[in-house]
Amino acid sequence: MSHHQYSNPDFNPEKYPRFPVIRKTDRRWPNAEIRTAPLWCSVDLRDGNQALIEPMNVSQKQAMWHLLVNMGFKEIEVGFPAASQPDFDFVRWLIEENRIPDDVTIQVLVQARNDLIERTYEALDGARRAVVHVYNSTSPVQRKKVFNLDKAGIVDIARQGAAKVQQVARDYPATDWTFQYSPESFSSTEVEFAVEVCNAVIEVWQPTPEKKIILNLPATVESAMPNVFADQIEWFCDHVNQRDSVLVSIHTHNDRGCAVAAAEMAILAGADRIEGTLLGNGERTGNMDIVTMAMNLYSQGIDPQLDISMADDIISTVEACTNIKTHPRHPWLGELVYTAFSGSHQDAIRKCLAAQTENEPWDIAYLPINPEDIGRSYQSVIRVNSQSGKGGASYLLEQAMGITLPRWVQIELAQPVQALAERSASELQTDDIVRLFRHTFMTSHGQLQLDSYTLEGSGHQSAVQACLNDGSNLVSLHGHGNGAISAFTDAIHRALGVAVQIVQFDEQSAGEGSDAGAVAFIQANINGQRYTGAAADEDTLSASMNAILAVVNQSLKQQ
Numbered sequence: 063m064s065h066h067q068y069s070n071p072d073f074n075p076e077k078y079p080r081f082p083v084i085r086k087t088d089r090r091w092p093n094a095e096i097r098t099a100p101l102w103c104s105v106d107l108r109d110g111n112q113a114l115i116e117p118m119n120v121s122q123k124q125a126m127w128h129l130l131v132n133m134g135f136k137e138i139e140v141g142f143p144a145a146s147q148p149d150f151d152f153v154r155w156l157i158e159e160n161r162i163p164d165d166v167t168i169q170v171l172v173q174a175r176n177d178l179i180e181r182t183y184e185a186l187d188g189a190r191r192a193v194v195h196v197y198n199s200t201s202p203v204q205r206k207k208v209f210n211l212d213k214a215g216i217v218d219i220a221r222q223g224a225a226k227v228q229q230v231a232r233d234y235p236a237t238d239w240t241f242q243y244s245p246e247s248f249s250s251t252e253v254e255f256a257v258e259v260c261n262a263v264i265e266v267w268q269p270t271p272e273k274k275i276i277l278n279l280p281a282t283v284e285s286a287m288p289n290v291f292a293d294q295i296e297w298f299c300d301h302v303n304q305r306d307s308v309l310v311s312i313h314t315h316n317d318r319g320c321a322v323a324a325a326e327m328a329i330l331a332g333a334d335r336i337e338g339t340l341l342g343n344g345e346r347t348g349n350m351d352i353v354t355m356a357m358n359l360y361s362q363g364i365d366p367q368l369d370i371s372m373a374d375d376i377i378s379t380v381e382a383c384t385n386i387k388t389h390p391r392h393p394w395l396g397e398l399v400y401t402a403f404s405g406s407h408q409d410a411i412r413k414c415l416a417a418q419t420e421n422e423p424w425d426i427a428y429l430p431i432n433p434e435d436i437g438r439s440y441q442s443v444i445r446v447n448s449q450s451g452k453g454g455a456s457y458l459l460e461q462a463m464g465i466t467l468p469r470w471v472q473i474e475l476a477q478p479v480q481a482l483a484e485r486s487a488s489e490l491q492t493d494d495i496v497r498l499f500r501h502t503f504m505t506s507h508g509q510l511q512l513d514s515y516t517l518e519g520s521g522h523q524s525a526v527q528a529c530l531n532d533g534s535n536l537v538s539l540h541g542h543g544n545g546a547i548s549a550f551t552d553a554i555h556r557a558l559g560v561a562v563q564i565v566q567f568d569e570q571s572a573g574e575g576s577d578a579g580a581v582a583f584i585q586a587n588i589n590g591q592r593y594t595g596a597a598a599d600e601d602t603l604s605a606s607m608n609a610i611l612a613v614v615n616q617s618l619k620q621q
């Protein structure tokens with residue numbers, strides 16, 4: 063028997079060479095932990111915008127800006143003003159209309175080209191504070207095929223760009239400038255060379271611990287596992303000059319689906335700052351998603367320094383600005399990410415929620431955070447279809463009616479719910495379940511209901527005088543027994559000839575969401591058949607009597 067080495071006979075292992083790893087012997091980041099939020103910089107209005115089919119118009123940019131400010135971003139890259147008039151005009155609008163809060167700094171991107179740098183400063187004229195972000199690519203493929211330059215030529219572009227940025231800044235002394243440099247495609251660049259280029263920029267800008275520069279290290283195209291990126295960052299931090307005068311910033315893309323993981327590991331490896339976008343819009347597969355990383359921190363008890371509580375506002379604004387829908391399973395914010403349809407998940411969630419007390423740490427199976435923290439209600443947590451079990455329907459019903467279903471009622475409810483879900487082949491809404499519960503277990507109009515009653519005596523000497531109403535006639539009955547309930551079943555037996563043998567009984571005062579004072583549940587045998595009934599009424603005794611009448615009505619209907 064012959065074995066093919068590859069699953070596809072055309073597979074060519076030489077086509078995509080493996081990414082080189084760094085042979086590190088002093089790796090420290092795997093033992094590090096994240097304990098505080100990094101500095102965040104949103105690049106929605108630049109990297110996010112440049113990747114859209116239709117770049118944002120003025121009002122979309124303004125909506126995105128307001129959202130970012132409201133969420134608490136302190137640094138926002140607002141565009142590439144030398145690239146297009148809309149980008150230029152948006153920066154002018156921010157400055158001239160005084161839209162930048164005191165504690166927010168705008169950032170703009172520019173290539174290391176003199177004319178573009180001059181135009182960039184024109185856009186920023188009058189800003190109180192700004193980050194000027196200059197970049198050039200440093201990877202072997204870009205050196206060779208795009209720039210046709212050797213390493214020295216690339217260092218020269220960076221040095222000249224940095225010098226120009228510094229020189230033109232002097233023409234605008236009223237602004238507090240911060241300089242940022244990105245060796246674009248850092249993660250595909252030899253780390254030694256990335257450090258060499260950055261050291262050349264440091265030499266030009268002469269930062270100090272008091273006046274730091276930002277060195278932004280992008281995974282422009284994510285091409286290796288996040289641990290490899292972390293090694294690159296740790297190596298960079300260990301070897302770059304004047305580390306105490308540099309903020310190391312990270313800018314990851316999501317080509318392999320690990321942009322957030324890479325950014326997190328880069329923080330472990332010594333980085334200070336993260337650039338990314340809301341929900342991960344950006345070139346190709348997107349930029350790293352700041353919302354996900356912030357929620358990862360939040361769910362570990364670390365203040366993310368960003369407000370994610372208005373999740374639905376974030377989603378609707380991002381969608382309106384990008385014309386890209388949010389996947390319903392998007393981490394943390396997607397419409398379905400706190401929803402359990404399946405029975406065993408619902409059962410566990412319901413039990414854990416019932417056991418959770420207010421002041422203890424959140425500990426709910428399948429729910430890493432309380433969805434209410436981001437504005438999601440219980441309806442989004444448990445949804446019922448044919449994959450669901452008794453817990454799901456019970457939970458929705460309990461929330462809607464403000465009651466707690468005894469286990470034996472849950473079991474009885476499960477069967478008609480399952481039948482309805484299978485019949486409809488779709489999701490059941492809470493209203494459907496409430497209607498089904500009422501129809502199956504409660505007395506409906508025209509059936510026997512308690513009109514009035516008097517109870518005499520107590521304990522073994524109880525006697526009940528009751529009047530029933532079937533919608534048109536009144537029926538009087540009386541009976542006695544060793545308690546109010548047995549006196550009432552005795553009265554029913556005498557008047558209607560129905561022998562009710564109670565098997566299960568539960569009464570409770572109704573909670574919030576119910577307009578009745580009490581609810582009662584009965585399971586009874588009548589003529590060898592088992593019936594389950596429920597009723598809500600002003601007090602527990604009348605609720606109990608009506609629950610008994612519910613099973614009586616069911617048996618009469620069957621006759």
Ligand SMILES: CC(=O)SCCNC(=O)CCNC(=O)[C@H](O)C(C)(C)COP(=O)(O)OP(=O)(O)OC[C@H]1O[C@@H](n2cnc3c(N)ncnc32)[C@H](O)[C@@H]1OP(=O)(O)O
Pocket residue numbers: 109112142144145146172173174175178197198199208209219246282345
């Ligand atoms: C990874 C990133 O996201 S980087 C940001 C990318 N964003 C954008 O490009 C969006 C906005 N850009 C634009 O609108 C345009 O690129 C402009 C207006 C800025 C410039 O347009 P053009 O002048 O046509 O130049 P273009 O961007 O095509 O670049 C080509 C030239 O610039 C050079 N170049 C490209 N990037 C850089 C850089 N960062 N620094 C210096 N030179 C650069 C190229 O080598 C090429 O040179 P050549 O003409 O001698 O071959």
Ligand SMILES: CC(C)C(=O)C(=O)O
Pocket residue numbers: 109171197244246247278280281282283313315
């Ligand atoms: C401009 C740089 C930082 C960039 O967007 C990238 O390399 O992805």
Ligand SMILES: [Mg+2]
Pocket residue numbers: 109280282313315345349
């Ligand atoms: Mg980018």
